[in-house]
Amino acid sequence: MRTLHIDLETFSDVDLTKAGLYKYVQSPAFEILLFAYSYDYEPVRIIDLATGEKIPAGIVRDLSDPNVKKTAHNAAFEINCLKRFFSTEIYQWHCTMVHAYYCGLPGQLGQLGKALGLPESRQKMAAGKQLIKYFCMPCTPTKNNYGRTRNRWYHDKQKWELFKSYCIRDVETEMAIHKLLEKHPFPETEHFNWVLDQYINLNGAAVDQELISGALAVSDQIQGELSGRAKKITGLDNPNSVAQLKQWIGENSDLELEDLKKQTVAEVLADKSGDALIKEVLRIRKELGKTSVKKYEAMETCVCEDGRIRGLLQFYGANRTGRWAGRLVQIQNLPRNYIGTLDTARELVKKRQTEALRAIYGNVPDILSQLIRTAFVPRPGYKFLVADFSAIEARVLSWLAGEQWRLDVFKTHGKIYEASASAMFGVDIDLIRKGNPEYALRGKGKIAELALGYQGGKGSLISMGALNMGLAEEELPDIVRRWRGSNKRIVGFWKAVEQYALDTVRHGVTGYMPCGIAFDRDGDYLSIILPSKRRLYYYKPEIRQNDLGRDAIHFRGVDQKTKKWGMISTYGGKLTENIVQAVARDLLANSLMNLYRAGFVIDFHIHDEVILEVPEDSGRTLEEAISCMCLLPGWAAGLPLDADGFESYYYKKD
Numbered sequence: 040m041r042t043l044h045i046d047l048e049t050f051s052d053v054d055l056t057k058a059g060l061y062k063y064v065q066s067p068a069f070e071i072l073l074f075a076y077s078y079d080y081e082p083v084r085i086i087d088l089a090t091g092e093k094i095p096a097g098i099v100r101d102l103s104d105p106n107v108k109k110t111a112h113n114a115a116f117e118i119n120c121l122k123r124f125f126s127t128e129i130y131q132w133h134c135t136m137v138h139a140y141y142c143g144l145p146g147q148l149g150q151l152g153k154a155l156g157l158p159e160s161r162q163k164m165a166a167g168k169q170l171i172k173y174f175c176m177p178c179t180p181t182k183n184n185y186g187r188t189r190n191r192w193y194h195d196k197q198k199w200e201l202f203k204s205y206c207i208r209d210v211e212t213e214m215a216i217h218k219l220l221e222k223h224p225f226p227e228t229e230h231f232n233w234v235l236d237q238y239i240n241l242n243g244a245a246v247d248q249e250l251i252s253g254a255l256a257v258s259d260q261i262q263g264e265l266s267g268r269a270k271k272i273t274g275l276d277n278p279n280s281v282a283q284l285k286q287w288i289g290e291n292s293d294l295e296l297e298d299l300k301k302q303t304v305a306e307v308l309a310d311k312s313g314d315a316l317i318k319e320v321l322r323i324r325k326e327l328g329k330t331s332v333k334k335y336e337a338m339e340t341c342v343c344e345d346g347r348i349r350g351l352l353q354f355y356g357a358n359r360t361g362r363w364a365g366r367l368v369q370i371q372n373l374p375r376n377y378i379g380t381l382d383t384a385r386e387l388v389k390k391r392q393t394e395a396l397r398a399i400y401g402n403v404p405d406i407l408s409q410l411i412r413t414a415f416v417p418r419p420g421y422k423f424l425v426a427d428f429s430a431i432e433a434r435v436l437s438w439l440a441g442e443q444w445r446l447d448v449f450k451t452h453g454k455i456y457e458a459s460a461s462a463m464f465g466v467d468i469d470l471i472r473k474g475n476p477e478y479a480l481r482g483k484g485k486i487a488e489l490a491l492g493y494q495g496g497k498g499s500l501i502s503m504g505a506l507n508m509g510l511a512e513e514e515l516p517d518i519v520r521r522w523r524g525s526n527k528r529i530v531g532f533w534k535a536v537e538q539y540a541l542d543t544v545r546h547g548v549t550g551y552m553p554c555g556i557a558f559d560r561d562g563d564y565l566s567i568i569l570p571s572k573r574r575l576y577y578y579k580p581e582i583r584q585n586d587l588g589r590d591a592i593h594f595r596g597v598d599q600k601t602k603k604w605g606m607i608s609t610y611g612g613k614l615t616e617n618i619v620q621a622v623a624r625d626l627l628a629n630s631l632m633n634l635y636r637a638g639f640v641i642d643f644h645i646h647d648e649v650i651l652e653v654p655e656d657s658g659r660t661l662e663e664a665i666s667c668m669c670l671l672p673g674w675a676a677g678l679p680l681d682a683d684g685f686e687s688y689y690y691k692k693d
Contacts, residue, residue, distance in 0.1 A: 054176075087192075090192055118132055155219055245346050285298075381410070385410060425650050429682060438678045439554045464483075556569065592610075594609070
């Protein structure tokens with residue numbers, strides 16, 4: 040099979056980063072400027088479409104030929120740009136960006152080339168950003184540019200020639216990366232998952248544009264009112280300014296606040312002896328913070344002509360584990376909804392009835408926040424089926440570790456918080472129910488389950504909100520001790536995972552765990568082989584001492600906090616977290632494929648939840664969808680998977 044490597048440079052009057060690929064391509068102003076290509080690592084050629092050159096008929100045929108593999112870096116871009124004018128099928132493409140993510144490497148072409156140590160002549164050209172800004176985006180009309188709104192090739196021929204070189208270099212870089220990554224093949228099952236992901240992104244989800252415009256209008260009114268109140272009290276020109284407000288507080292009280300972060304404001308408001316006026320201003324600031332309507336604004340910016348938002352998901356967005364990440368609207372962190380009268384609230388927002396909202400609900404910004412989810416709606420004549428895996432990470436961890444009492448819980452009543460409290464404190468689970476004093480133990484069981492599964496300790500409990508739920512700091516070590524004491528197989532699993540990994544890095548041996556996890560040294564990588572046979576890659580591993588003076592695995596990767604490439608230290612609990620989240624992701628991928636094959640239309644998915652769009656009169660049921668979700672792959676035999684869900688005419692948190 041021949042391979043055709045491609046890179047495009049394009050123009051659109053739509054902002055790609057804000058509006059997304061699909062709206063970008065749909066613009067009437069969209070055009071392909073440059074088409075650089077190479078067959079099978081031959082010297083790169085370029086077609087200058089902007090100056091009138093045409094793509095040869097042979098290449099046009101190859102774009103739709105299943106016997107020619109097309110490859111690009113971030114191939115979704117090339118696919119959708121080309122589909123505007125030519126026929127090409129997603130399944131025929133390979134994406135080196137996704138392949139890089141699979142191998143635990145950075146996705147951006149420039150970063151990736153440096154991480155892999157490509158020679159300077161094969162790395163991405165640094166001048167690219169400026170050239171793209173000049174030729175690929177609208178420009179501001181000025182006297183110097185004779186009032187034009189776009190720079191074309193003839194406006195700076197020297198820059199244009201450099202731009203062509205830049206496009207050629209991108210193909211050269213992509214080919215060098217492709218050759219290196221071929222040593223670590225991208226699994227066929229993952230290719231199928233990626234293709235399905237492209238279909239899901241292309242389908243997108245409809246949004247209630249009336250609700251969005253109403254929310255923005257109500258927010259503008261609330262913002263104006265709150266800012267006016269703050270100005271009247273403080274006399275400041277800009278009470279939203281942290282510097283101005285800190286100075287005003289210092290001048291009008293005994294408080295010397297280092298910052299005005301959420302926690303700092305909460306502490307001042309919680310102080311019963313605090314100054315009433317200061318508290319009023321900080322309450323206003325808190326409310327102003329809640330009036331953030333960035334997600335509504337993002338929806339308005341991204342929505343296509345047919346009322347749907349596309350490109351909400353990033354395949355392999357979570358480096359290494361392979362979980363999906365959110366894009367554009369960032370659906371992975373939507374605010375929860377708690378009120379029971381969502382229908383009423385939605386209608387009032389649509390009608391922009393700010394006073395009625397205030398009279399019924401009090402805190403209008405909070406209501407706007409709760410309604411963000413409900414902006415996603417099915418098309419007329421359709422409804423949503425929403426299904427969510429139940430405690431999937433806890434189930435996967437229990438299954439891998441062989442913690443039998445937990446497996447028995449998941450196979451029966453499923454009350455893991457109550458069961459955990461029962462095991463930790465030696466109390467009959469039947470006593471841990473509302474109305475009994477023992478019910479207070481459920482909270483300890485819950486926080487322990489949420490915080491301690493991956494070798495977390497006292498600090499993990501605190502970060503999960505243990506102190507906010509009324510637990511004293513001095514009782515936290517006891518909770519850690521009790522949870523670990525009742526989950527000895529899980530504790531043993533952490534230790535075993537770490538030892539297997541250390542032995543593999545030290546000695547290059549392949550280690551096999553009874554649960555179907557294996558460890559392998561594959562050239563520059565430590566790889567953990569999952570039950571699905573997918574690999575988790577750790578690039579250039581080595582043994583160094585960690586902050587505790589113990590031998591630990593260090594590897595090169597993207598730090599999740601700093602987002603920078605560098606050396607990262609890991610340990611048994613963290614490796615366990617990677618494994619569990621990766622297995623949970625594989626189960627979600629399996630469920631998506633099951634649903635697709637069963638004929639369900641998947642609008643999007645969030646974490647372990649899928650949102651399906653079905654005709655009202657189709658006869659398709661929630662039970663059928665859940666059955667598809669819980670149909671186990673062969674490699675997950677015995678895993679007690681379960682799901683629950685609901686039907687609705689808008690998305691929500693049930």
